[in-house]
Amino acid sequence: MTDELDLLREADPVSADTGPWRDRPLDARAELLLRRLPSQDRGHRIVRRVIWSLEAAAAATILALALTVSGTPSSAVAASRPVPLVAHASRADVSLAEIVRRARTAAEKSPGKSERGSHFQSWALSMTSGEDPVTLPRESLTRWNADGSGFSLEVATDPRHPDHPVIADGTPPRAVHDGKVLSDKKYPAGINGADESYFEDPPAGASALRAYLAVWSPGADDDPADLISAIESFLAVWTPGPRQRADIVTLLSRIEGLRPAGKVTDRLGREGQAFRFTPAPSGMRYLIVLDPDDGSVLDVEETVTRDDPEYKLKAGDVMSYKAWVS
């Protein structure tokens, strides 16, 4: 008689003989990963795992997962949930094509390189079933020095409250006011972002940039929602120069279904030109806010388009946002 173990063997959902995980020589992706592993030896790794938001965790890719190691994730602290940004259409709206043109012009005048490091504020709902979907809004600052040393600082902050603590971007960086420091990491010389995704310098040209994004964010080369997520995660690592800014808005302008939404005053009080994208049938909507003068991505906000009682979500509620400070 067939015993329970035999039955279970027959029910193996992943075959070694067929399908994507079958035994065979390494494919190109696996070979690439193997070749890159030794680069992780640069410097002595003392980095800690910091899962600082579910949003970031979802966007994290190969090497970020690999090397941002140990330590404790910041605990989710209840805070009021953000309200969605409101866009107002008007005749003064600047079209995406015009923003691309301006960004290209700016890039031609001053190509300027992208800088490793980022500064942004973010929030993502906690998605704990039956509980209020809130987490602590936070501000993250990452900077790298010429010798490959660097730091990453994260504090609690809410952009809607002017008196709330913010990061003072100086040397050394510090949290001003009474903001709670969620994480404070320092990297020794030689690391230079090797523990992050997108650790190689971004290429010039929109198509090349898209291919580059797809290396760390598979799907970015053929799925618009994945492309937007990839751009978000890229901007969490790099502060783009004029050239990459132009490439990014060029990529956005190629997204079919990206619609003008109007002018928006974002959570940091900046006015930008917003564009909306609703990938069907995702149940989510992206609002991308651009600086109409140079094409900088100011904000990316995700809202849900359907009610979800389990997570106490209503259509239109914010699921996450990111606002880049610089």
Added chain:
Amino acid sequence: MSTDDAFDDAYREHYWAVSRFVARRLDGQAWEVEEVVAEVFSVAWRRRVELPESPLPWLYGVARHCLANAVRGKGRYRRLLAKLGHHEVTRDGRTVASPDAERPGSWVLEALSRLAEADQEVLRLTTWEELTVEELGTVLGCGRSAAAMRLHRARRRLREQIETLRRDDRVSVGCTSGKGDKAHSADRADEAHKDGHA
């Protein structure tokens, strides 16, 4: 052979086995599996001086930790996205209602899913990863006898769940009051599940 060479060999030999290990447990899209597998080998690379002579069970142990981290970080987010329809449903056809259904292996997965996670893992490692009891101990971080005991108990609980499913199937086919009997069986299943946690 240098440590780096040994790692290289282990990587080439076991990359797909580790990928299957992750794919069986992540229930995600291919790129998600690839991300976790990349993490597994990145962690393994950093710890390569610990690489044992027989590296696969050790790699599975690393993979278990990486999966736990990935699931902790992404699970709720992914579940919501899946619920909202953002991701393709990846489980369709995986489970069916009864032993008489078209895919006979699938209801065994249903029986498996009723067990405590610890029991499920012991059984998966034994059958799908084809580990010996010694290797089981390596992955689970316990001794051989403890691993054997855990396997023994998990097998018994799986048998009970299979029998429960079979009984449920007979009841639902032959009796109009099957709903109440099924509820009773579900209670028993819950008891068995709790037993597995104990």
